[in-house]
Amino acid sequence: MKDFAFDLLRPELAQATGTTLWIADENALQPELAITPRNNVTVISNRIDLTDSLTEQGWQCRFSDFNFSEYADGSIDTLIYRVSKEKPIVHHVINQAIRLLRPDGKLFIAGLKNEGIKTYLDKAKKRFAGNMQTEKSDKNTWMGILTRPDACDTDSLDDQDYPVLRDVASDETYHYYSKPGVFGWNKIDKGSEYLIEQLGRFTERLKQPATRILDLGCGYGYLAMNCASDDCFVTATDNNATALQACQENFSRHKINGEVIPANCAEGIDSRYPMIICNPPFHQGFSVTGDLTDIFLRATRRRLENDGIAAFVTNLHIPLERKASAHFNRVETLADNGSFKLVLLAKPKR
Incomplete structure (x- = not known):
C-alpha cells in the first residue's frame, strides 16, 4: 500500500546532508524503499523487523525505544520523521528534535490528515518559534519543514513521560x-x-x-x-x-x-x-x-x-x-x- 506521507519525505532522505537521523517505526517504511543508503544517515527504529530489513539494505541502524540519550545537544543537522500512530511518541520526537538539532538544523515531519498531522505541525511550529514551511501532495497529506531557532523557550509537548516505565x-x-x-x-x-x-x-x-x-x-x-x-x-x-x-x-x-x-x-x-x-x-x-x-x-x-x-x-x-x-x-x-x-x-x- 502506497504511503503518500513517506513519499513527501523520500527526496529529503535521498539528499540529506550533514549528520542525519531518520526516525522509523511501523508507519515509516514501504516494501520498496528504492533509496541508496547514505553514510551520513543513521536510522533509529523501535521495530526489530524494520531494523533488520534496513540493515540488509545497507543502512546504518540502531534498534531502540527512540532513546536519543547518546546524542549530544545540538549534534544533529537533519531529522526526518514520518509521524507515528501514537501521540506520546510524536510529542517525544518533536521535543527531542529541539534538543538534538543545531541552530538552523531542520526537522522534516510528514503524515496524513486523519493521523493528526495538521495539529502536530501547529504544535511543532510553536516549539520552533514559528520557523516552519509546509508542503502537501494532496489535501490529506502534509509535510512540515521546521528550522531550529537559536533559542526555544516554549514548553515541551506533553509526551506522557514517554521514556519512563x-x-x-x-x-x-x-x-x-x-x-x-x-x-x-x-x-x-x-x-x-x-x-x-x-x-x-x-x-x-x-x-x-x-x-x-x-x-x-x-x-x-x-x-x-x-x-x-x-x-x-x-x-x-x-x-x-x-x-x-x-x-x-x-x-x-x-x-x-x-x-x-x-x-x-x-x-x-x-x-x-x-x-x-x-x-x-x-x-x-x-x-x-x-x-x-x-x-x-x-x-x-x-x-x-x-x-x-x-x-x-x-x-x-x-x-x-x-x-x-x-x-x-x-x-x-x-x-x-x-x-x-x-x-x-x-x-x-x-
Missing part, C-alpha cells in the same frame, strides 16, 4: 510496569486475562506439563509472567523495543523464570516448544486475508513441537480458524465469553 496495573500476583508505545500499555488486556483464566483448558490437552513455553508478541509480558513457574521457562518475544523494555523490567522485578528476546514472530529462534501462547495484534477492522495472520500462523507452525499445542486468544469476530486450518491438522475453538474466543492449534503441518 511506570506501575500501570496489578492483580493478585503481580504489579505490571509499562509505558506509552506498548499496545494496551496502561491496563491488563481483557483477552489476555481471559486466556490465563482458562489456561487449564489448554494445558489439560498436553501429554505432560510443558517445561518450556514461547510467547509470540509478548507486549509488557502479562501472558508470559502468568505462564512461567519454577518448572516452566518462558521465552517472551516481540518486535517492538518499548514492549521488550517493559517485559524485561517486569521479568527482572518479579524474578520470572524466562528470557526476553527481540524477534519478529520468532524469527531467529531455532527451538521448538511444547506450548506456544499468543494474543496476536488483530483488531476490529483487521482483514483475516492479510499477511499478519499468516505470519503468526507460520511462526507458530514452525516453532511448535509435533505433539505440542498453541493457545491463541482473539476477538470473537476474527475467523482465525479458517486460515489456521492450512497450517494445522487440529484447530479447535475451546471457549468464548461473548467478546473473545480461545483457539487451540495442534498437529502442525510440515
